[in-house]
Amino acid sequence: MKALITGGARSGKSRYAQALAESLGPRRTYLATAEPLDDEMADRIRRHQADRGEGWVTIEEPLHIAPIVQHAELVLVDCLTLWITNLLMRHGEDADLRPQLDVLVAAVAAAEGHVIFVTNEVGLGIVPMNRLARRFQDWSGWTSQALAPLMDQVVMTVAGLPLRLR
């Protein structure tokens, strides 16, 4: 089972993704792409960890997620938007992330386990003035478009409720 769960801030996407993962198997990897750069971020990470129950192994990996995606028995990647942020921070705002995206797509195609991605829907507001924010918005959208065709389930959460796109 491969699934992409997208949604806005505080829309319940991580909760939905975790419940989906828990329905799929008892040994689960939580692949956290977040880096606790400041106190607010550290708070958010701690809150998310506290929300998860038993049966999870957490791996923190901001960049090289493809090998884990390919080989895990059941992995929840939370989230792709932070992965993109990390890549743009590392390689510069004008970096072409197509190679990294191609590697991820190939890993998903080769994966035999369950793979669940969480991503933030960030493209439905006013186009940002800031160039980095625009590139981030571009790559977030392109990543979702590249992964969607490989997914068994694509869901957007709104108000904690799932809206099935596929």
Added chain:
Amino acid sequence: MKALITGGARSGKSRYAQALAESLGPRRTYLATAEPLDDEMADRIRRHQADRGEGWVTIEEPLHIAPIVQHAELVLVDCLTLWITNLLMRHGEDADLRPQLDVLVAAVAAAEGHVIFVTNEVGLGIVPMNRLARRFQDWSGWTSQALAPLMDQVVMTVAGLPLRLR
């Protein structure tokens, strides 16, 4: 009948909510949470009032909406996002609004009349730089998530059309 109508700016959410209210009964309370702080806001309030027809009593209440929600025969709360804004303005951007939210949830659970909430979907753009805006986005999402399980109908409007989430 309890309903939560969410949607973006100018997506037709208030119009949809008013039509729903008008289908439910002849004596309707319009609970306006807006405070006309400037001319632009005053214009928007006047336009919304002009859009409503007969059969409405308007109550302006920026903060203490729970008692009205609990006891009204038929109330349309427009909108929750302004209520959250008002609470953050009053209590500070780092205020924990969970107590107020719990009171509102309890009022909805106890209400015997029709209750319709309008809220703005504000979490689907780039995460704002501004801390107050991020807290506002958080509380908006958490409020929708807290109310949705109590609703008979949850709808997101896009281009004036309703998308049924529940």
Added chain:
Amino acid sequence: MKALITGGARSGKSRYAQALAESLGPRRTYLATAEPLDDEMADRIRRHQADRGEGWVTIEEPLHIAPIVQHAELVLVDCLTLWITNLLMRHGEDADLRPQLDVLVAAVAAAEGHVIFVTNEVGLGIVPMNRLARRFQDWSGWTSQALAPLMDQVVMTVAGLPLRLR
């Protein structure tokens, strides 16, 4: 066939609209409302042109789109949000665009050919601080609401997937 395709940045809306147009007939007009004001915009326009295949005639018209909409055999307008931007740049941020919108609605109603509109969903983020951005958001939403009732199909794209609204 009249269709309105809305969606966020990089959600696949133009691709969906082009595939729809290609399914409708061999002689197609691409009505580009973009003006290549800077290099980044010129890049985006070139990329979109390269994405289109044979069978398209491109017309660049930033403002007076109604006559083309009314008389074309098959026209794809990409996109309405840039048309609104162009109108606000020309007439000022407080301009009342209702007359131009009425002319467009009348053109759509009179059109005997296929008309497909692409628009950006820009109202689902934090309300912008900037007054021009708010007016842009208002007119974008009002335009979608005015056109939707005339459409055979209204679709929102997310992650490259269509979500049917009508």
